[in-house]
Amino acid sequence: MPTSALACAALESALNRYLDLDPDTKARFADLHGKVIGMQILGLGLTLYFVPAPQGLQVLSQFEGAPDTLIRGAPLALARLGRGGGMDGLFNGDISIDGDTETAQRFGEILGDLDPDWEEHLARLTGDVAAHEIGNLARGGRAWASATSQSLEQDLAEYLKEEGQLLPSRYEVEGFMHEVDRMRDDVERLEARLARLTQDRPRAKAAP
Amino acid sequence: MAEQDTTHFGYQQVPAAEKARRVRAVFDSVASRYDLMNDLMSLGIHRLWKRFAVELAGLRPGHAVLDLASGTGDLAARFAGLVGPQGRVVMSDINGAMLEQGRRRMADQGLIGNIEYLLIDAERIPFDDHSFDCVTIGFGLRNVTHKEKALQEMHRVLKPGGRVLVLEFSHPGGRPLKAAYDLYSFQVLPRIGRLVTQDEASYRYLAESIRMHPDQETLKMMMKTAGLERCDYHDLSGGIVAVHRGFKL
Ligand SMILES: C[S@@+](CC[C@H](N)C(=O)[O-])C[C@H]1O[C@@H](n2cnc3c(N)ncnc32)[C@H](O)[C@@H]1O
Numbered sequence: 001m002p003t004s005a006l007a008c009a010a011l012e013s014a015l016n017r018y019l020d021l022d023p024d025t026k027a028r029f030a031d032l033h034g035k036v037i038g039m040q041i042l043g044l045g046l047t048l049y050f051v052p053a054p055q056g057l058q059v060l061s062q063f064e065g066a067p068d069t070l071i072r073g074a075p076l077a078l079a080r081l082g083r084g085g086g087m088d089g090l091f092n093g094d095i096s097i098d099g100d101t102e103t104a105q106r107f108g109e110i111l112g113d114l115d116p117d118w119e120e121h122l123a124r125l126t127g128d129v130a131a132h133e134i135g136n137l138a139r140g141g142r143a144w145a146s147a148t149s150q151s152l153e154q155d156l157a158e159y160l161k162e163e164g165q166l167l168p169s170r171y172e173v174e175g176f177m178h179e180v181d182r183m184r185d186d187v188e189r190l191e192a193r194l195a196r197l198t199q200d201r202p203r204a205k206a207a208p
Numbered sequence: 209m210a211e212q213d214t215t216h217f218g219y220q221q222v223p224a225a226e227k228a229r230r231v232r233a234v235f236d237s238v239a240s241r242y243d244l245m246n247d248l249m250s251l252g253i254h255r256l257w258k259r260f261a262v263e264l265a266g267l268r269p270g271h272a273v274l275d276l277a278s279g280t281g282d283l284a285a286r287f288a289g290l291v292g293p294q295g296r297v298v299m300s301d302i303n304g305a306m307l308e309q310g311r312r313r314m315a316d317q318g319l320i321g322n323i324e325y326l327l328i329d330a331e332r333i334p335f336d337d338h339s340f341d342c343v344t345i346g347f348g349l350r351n352v353t354h355k356e357k358a359l360q361e362m363h364r365v366l367k368p369g370g371r372v373l374v375l376e377f378s379h380p381g382g383r384p385l386k387a388a389y390d391l392y393s394f395q396v397l398p399r400i401g402r403l404v405t406q407d408e409a410s411y412r413y414l415a416e417s418i419r420m421h422p423d424q425e426t427l428k429m430m431m432k433t434a435g436l437e438r439c440d441y442h443d444l445s446g447g448i449v450a451v452h453r454g455f456k457l
Contacts, residue, residue: 009256030318034269034292053289054318064266 008048012059019056028110030054035100037107038067042074050107069099071108255282257444261346261375261451262286264442271341272296274365276330276358277348281310283375287344288319298340300328330358335365342366346375350421359434366456372436378443378450379423424450 019026029052037050047070049063071078077094097104262283267273269292275284277300284299291297299314301307304327311325328334330345330352343362345352352358362372422430424441427450431439436454443450 009259033289034294036269051289055285055289058262058286058289060263062263063268065268 008059008061011048012057015059016056025110025113026056028106029057032103032107032110035069035103035107036063036065036067037103038063038070039078040070040072041078042072052107067099069097069101069104069107071104072096072098257375257449257451258282258286258346260442260444261344261373262290264451264453265290265342265344265373266371267291267295267342270294272298272339272367273342273344274298274300274333274335274340276300276328276333276343276345276362277302277351278310278346279306279348280313283344283346284310284323285314285317285319288314288323291322293321295322297323298326298328298335299323300326302327302329331361333361333365337364338367339365340367341370342373343370344373344375347377349374349376355422356430356434359431359436363435363454363456368456371453371455372431374427374431374452376427376450376452377421378427378447379421424452427452 019029032052033054035052037052038047039050040047049060049067051058051060073095265273265287267287267290269290271291272295273287273291275281275287275297278284279301281299284297287297288295299307299310301310307325307327314320314323326334330348331354343366345358345362349355349358359372366372421427424443424447428439428441431452431454434454435456437457439452439454441450441452
């Protein structure tokens with residue numbers, strides 16, 4: 001599974017946790033049911049698709065067909081959108097919109113009204129691609145874990161109960177551990193790389 | 209952000225000290241694979257598999273989709289979001305109790321307008337030819353007695369241009385790494401063992417039914433035989449699970 005899919009999943013569950021705490025905002029998103037909002041993060045070659053519905057938002061990493069609206073911007077400009085800057089970026093040229101401008105604006109406004117904590121999640125998505133993805137996954141997952149249950153046993157028990165017919169087979173666990181191992185190796189390589197980077201550049205450098 | 213020494217964390221400007229903290233946090237949070245597994249488990253790896261299948265469904269607002277063996281409707285709930293108020297989702301199962309539970313869950317989530325609930329046996333789909341843009345079955349084909357018949361039926365009710373998606377346990381290729389195997393046998397297995405021995409028989413049935421299920425290539429051939437075209441599949445988690453896709457052209 002591509003890591004960006006994992007990052008999308010983590011972002012989606014984080015956003016929906018905020019929405020569950022904020023029924024008004026959730027209802028405003030529900031009004032956009034039937035719309036697809038693309039968000040292209042410039043410089044990363046990453047486009048996310050947001051699909052609002054009564055039960056919350058879905059965040060997709062791929063969408064066949066044209067979204068109703070496509071919001072383009074550099075990571076910082078998009079992060080400002082989520083920080084309450086609303087659509088200010090549109091007027092100073094940091095953000096551009098293709099397609100249905102009204103939907104984009106409504107979406108941007110609602111996003112701007114969300115708990116600012118969520119900006120950090122978007123920021124993670126726009127950080128160093130690998131670092132953020134792994135970090136986002138792990139941290140998003142951890143927050144989720146503490147919200148639901150504490151231990152592996154509990155998680156498993158819940159999982160087994162809920163998906164009675166999907167009990168993990170030996171296959172499943174083996175393959176899964178395999179994947180976890182690979183991911184750990186990736187993380188170790190990344191750590192070495194980041195350690196070098198931090199040594200080379202202890203302070204003050206502009207972003208590329 | 210206040211004026212101070214900044215450095216980049218990816219493309220993002222952060223104060224230098226903050227960066228060190230964030231980098232640390234990234235690795236603290238993934239340092240132990242046990243933790244990572246814990247996180248993934250709680251996020252629900254099965255949810256990730258389903259998400260992936262949903263993206264492959266290629267649904268758009270206005271589409272009509274039939275979900276077979278819906279159970280309590282994880283896939284159907286996502287589809288209802290994607291097809292919008294003008295779209296149509298038929299959530300179905302052979303088991304009435306399952307379906308009823310799913311219906312209640314949808315209502316709780318505020319999903320009502322575009323979902324219908326029907327008792328359907330995947331081997332006999334009560335719809336006209338060319339009715340749906342997409343027909344899906346998630347972790348259900350394994351349980352169907354005549355899989356060929358079900359695949360033919362799924363093909364029949366598809367509109368030209370539509371697609372069938374089968375999400376199912378499959379056959380992982382390759383051998384597990386030794387380390388993973390050790391972790392599995394020393395840490396995970398005993399725990400799972402303790403949990404599942406409460407119902408060992410059904411666990412064994414499940415494990416067997418997964419092993420009995422056709423492997424990736426065999427299922428792909430079966431889909432072709434049922435009339436589907438451009439069939440392909442994606443292995444997830446090393447082939448523990450696969451998503452097969454086929455089109456009616
Ligand atoms: C493991 S559940 C899958 C539920 C759901 N799709 C998911 O992915 O979570 C399998 C479901 O298949 C249903 N089922 C078994 N045989 C079937 C058949 N011939 N036609 C339709 N559904 C069937 C069962 O009732 C059960 O709800």
